[in-house]
Amino acid sequence: MEVVLNQKKIKELIKINGYNVRSLALQANLSRQGYYDMFKSDYQPVSKGLYAVAEVLGVSPIDLLTESDNTLRELNQLLHNAAQGDARNFEVLPAIIYSAVKKSIPVNGTNTINNRILAAAAQIAYSITNKKKLQLLATKLEQQERRNAFFFGSDLMELTHIIQMTPVPMAKHNVFGVFELKDFERHFK
Numbered sequence: 001m002e003v004v005l006n007q008k009k010i011k012e013l014i015k016i017n018g019y020n021v022r023s024l025a026l027q028a029n030l031s032r033q034g035y036y037d038m039f040k041s042d043y044q045p046v047s048k049g050l051y052a053v054a055e056v057l058g059v060s061p062i063d064l065l066t067e068s069d070n071t072l073r074e075l076n077q078l079l080h081n082a083a084q085g086d087a088r089n090f091e092v093l094p095a096i097i098y099s100a101v102k103k104s105i106p107v108n109g110t111n112t113i114n115n116r117i118l119a120a121a122a123q124i125a126y127s128i129t130n131k132k133k134l135q136l137l138a139t140k141l142e143q144q145e146r147r148n149a150f151f152f153g154s155d156l157m158e159l160t161h162i163i164q165m166t167p168v169p170m171a172k173h174n175v176f177g178v179f180e181l182k183d184f185e186r187h188f189k
Contacts, residue, residue: 005050006066007039013057013064028052071100075107082117087152087177090117094125095187101125101133107141115141116150120175124184127169142173152177 014024025035030049038049054061075096081089097118100107107122109115119141126134153162157178163171165178 003065004068005038006064009066010053010057010064013059017057019056024053024056027056069103069105071096071103072105075100075105079109079114079117082121082152083113085152087179090121090152090177091179091183092187093117093121094128094184097122097137098125098129098131098134098188101131101137107137109141112148113150116173116175120170120173123169123172124167124181127167127181128185128188138173149174149176151175152179 014020019027021035022032025032028035028049029052034049035053038047038053050061050064054064057064075093078089078093078096082093097107101122107118109118119138122134122138122141125131126138151159151162153176159176162176162178166176167179167181170176170179
């Protein structure tokens with residue numbers, strides 16, 4: 001089990017105890033940047049900073065920890081595999097994007113292909129859930145450069161067949177593959 005600092009709980013305790021970030025950091029003998037560094041992904045949760053903050057807030061350090069949410073890690077792994085042409089991973093991606101958006105986890109690609117795949121998956125998630133945030137995400141991720149397309153499928157299939165069998169939400173983002181919306185919907189249950 002991976003644990004991280006529970007930023008939401010710490011913010012609540014700061015408010016309850018009448019602190020702000022500056023005053024809490026001062027009381028805990030941390031710089032403000034040191035406080036914010038505690039929430040970075042590579043921060044070691046069992047540290048002097050955690051103990052100092054917990055002491056100032058009057059709680060046990062364990063009370064400030066929570067189990068890590070693996071949604072972002074799973075999303076990145078699925079995206080990586082989908083970008084390699086793995087259609088099964090792409091099928092799951094819309095459901096994971098939906099989960100990430102619900103949890104306010106940022107969804108961003110690192111290049112044009114990743115953004116195009118994420119945009120198509122977000123558009124599919126929107127068509128299944130009708131959540132406007134997903135449509136806005138798809139629009140945000142969409143790249144202006146539309147000359148290139150991304151195909152899921154076998155080399156044995158004709159491109160015209162793949163294009164004809166592609167769901168509209170995918171095709172809008174120049175991502176093509178022989179899918180039906182039900183292929184994606186089953187991952188939302």
